[in-house]
Amino acid sequence: QGRHMDYDTVLAKRRQHIGPNTTLVYKRPLHMVRGEGCRLYDADGSEYLDCVNNVAHVGHCHPKVTAAIALQLATLNTNVRYLHEGLSSYAEALTDTFPEELSVAYFVNSGSEANDLALRIANCAAPGATHVAIMGGAYHGHTKAIIDLSPYKYEGPGGEGRKPYVHVLPCPDPYRGRHLDGRKAAREAIAEAHAAGGRICAFFCESVLSCGGQIILPEGYLREVYEEMRAEGAVCIADEVQCGFGRAGDHFWAFEEQQVVPDIVTLGKPIGNGFPLGAVVVQPKFAAAFANGMEYFNTYGGCTAAGAAGMATLRVIQEEKFQARAARVGRYLTAKLKQLQQRFEFIGDVRGSGLMIGVEIVDTKASKKPAPNAATHIKETMVARHVLLAVDGPHANVVKIKPPMVFAEAEADHLIAELSQVLEEGLPKEVIAADEQWQPKTPL
Ligand code: PMP
Numbered sequence: 487q488g489r490h491m492d493y494d495t496v497l498a499k500r501r502q503h504i505g506p507n508t509t510l511v512y513k514r515p516l517h518m519v520r521g522e523g524c525r526l527y528d529a530d531g532s533e534y535l536d537c538v539n540n541v542a543h544v545g546h547c548h549p550k551v552t553a554a555i556a557l558q559l560a561t562l563n564t565n566v567r568y569l570h571e572g573l574s575s576y577a578e579a580l581t582d583t584f585p586e587e588l589s590v591a592y593f594v595n596s597g598s599e600a601n602d603l604a605l606r607i608a609n610c611a612a613p614g615a616t617h618v619a620i621m622g623g624a625y626h627g628h629t630k631a632i633i634d635l636s637p638y639k640y641e642g643p644g645g646e647g648r649k650p651y652v653h654v655l656p657c658p659d660p661y662r663g664r665h666l667d668g669r670k671a672a673r674e675a676i677a678e679a680h681a682a683g684g685r686i687c688a689f690f691c692e693s694v695l696s697c698g699g700q701i702i703l704p705e706g707y708l709r710e711v712y713e714e715m716r717a718e719g720a721v722c723i724a725d726e727v728q729c730g731f732g733r734a735g736d737h738f739w740a741f742e743e744q745q746v747v748p749d750i751v752t753l754g755k756p757i758g759n760g761f762p763l764g765a766v767v768v769q770p771k772f773a774a775a776f777a778n779g780m781e782y783f784n785t786y787g788g789c790t791a792a793g794a795a796g797m798a799t800l801r802v803i804q805e806e807k808f809q810a811r812a813a814r815v816g817r818y819l820t821a822k823l824k825q826l827q828q829r830f831e832f833i834g835d836v837r838g839s840g841l842m843i844g845v846e847i848v849d850t851k852a853s854k855k856p857a858p859n860a861a862t863h864i865k866e867t868m869v870a871r872h873v874l875l876a877v878d879g880p881h882a883n884v885v886k887i888k889p890p891m892v893f894a895e896a897e898a899d900h901l902i903a904e905l906s907q908v909l910e911e912g913l914p915k916e917v918i919a920a921d922e923q924w925q926p927k928t929p930l
Pocket residue numbers: 595596597598599601625626627628692696725727728754755
């Protein structure tokens with residue numbers, strides 16, 4: 487529309503000056519210039535329905551959040567070495583949303599930093615233990631230490647594979663009825679560590695397995711694993727970077743669905759509605775173990791503006807009752823997706839918790855064989871219809887839906903109307919052929 491740099495120039499500058507493996511999403515990358523609620527607008531002024539951005543938790547550019555950040559930036563922005571009533575009050579308000587035991591917070595800048603710090607705290611709490619247990623398919627962040635705890639990356643191209651101190655509990659797959667026994671998985675991981683001459687200091691697990699393919703953990707799974715891990719002296723860490731802050735609908739924190747209280751919880755993405763902020767919330771005894779004489783300092787983590795962003799976001803979640811809304815709209819959308827599942831052979835499973843939903847695309851309902859090419863085809867055809875979706879999971883065949891929480895029934899209807907049309911058009915022959923050829927890297 488004249489005001490914006492033309493598409494090819496933006497793309498050319500990017501290709502020249504931004505690292506090449508900083509990838510773009512969608513075959514034809516989108517040039518967005520504005521966001522509002524659950525909608526994004528490109529440079530041509532076209533509107534897109536955003537069904538995947540769980541960072542813009544209370545909506546893109548929420549006026550109360552942006553105003554609070556702008557005001558703070560215009561007043562004072564400094565670090566945690568000064569007293570600030572905003573940060574103290576935010577730490578209180580944030581920890582108030584947790585079970586009583588989880589009462590101490592550390593502030594960081596991202597989910598990766600939160601998990602990196604959680605690992606350091608666990609190392610202090612379990613001295614001498616150097617091994618770590620994680621879930622299959624997990625992603626916990628991009629730092630050197632945390633990439634090694636992220637099979638989602640280390641198993642893929644450019645990855646260094648599993649390090650000997652890392653032990654993987656296979657991702658439970660309720661749809662295929664595999665690996666559902668948490669106690670068995672935990673015992674095997676612990677035994678593997680012992681056989682390698684080590685002990686596990688930390689167990690990391692997302693409360694809903696997002697990169698693992700939007701997996702809802704089997705009932706009692708975390709309770710069993712936590713019991714085994716704690717008996718071993720390991721610290722139990724819940725990664726709520728994707729699924730926290732009311733998204734799961736019935737609970738504010740997704741770990742509550744499993745009826746456990748973690749030792750440490752890591753937070754990111756939605757916490758500041760897009761402002762770079764993360765947090766690690768711990769039980770006091772872990773904070774005491776970490777206070778071993780070395781100062782914890784983080785230049786931007788918990789800076790005054792970050793505190794304002796976190797507080798404004800939390801207040802909006804509470805005032806606008808987004809948790810209840812996620813439960814209501816999530817149920818509505820899931821029911822509609824299940825109707826599509828009845829109609830279309832290649833929708834194998836629809837699962838979710840609140841507004842954290844996965845649709846598993848398969849060759850046939852009987853075979854349950856993943857169909858990653860079909861999933862990508864659906865994603866790309868939907869973006870051409872201006873509906874943004876993502877595809878994930880160990881076989882890249884799960885369509886992910888995790889929109890800003892302002893998403894309502896009307897947006898769910900819009901998504902379903904577009905998706906039904908795409909599904910009714912059927913899959914192109916070459917997509918079906920590619921999925922017939924496709925074989926999983928690891929057995930299903
Ligand atoms: N944990 C989970 C579950 C994540 O999905 C991510 C990011 N995708 C991270 C941690 C890392 O967060 P960040 O990108 O903010 O460092």
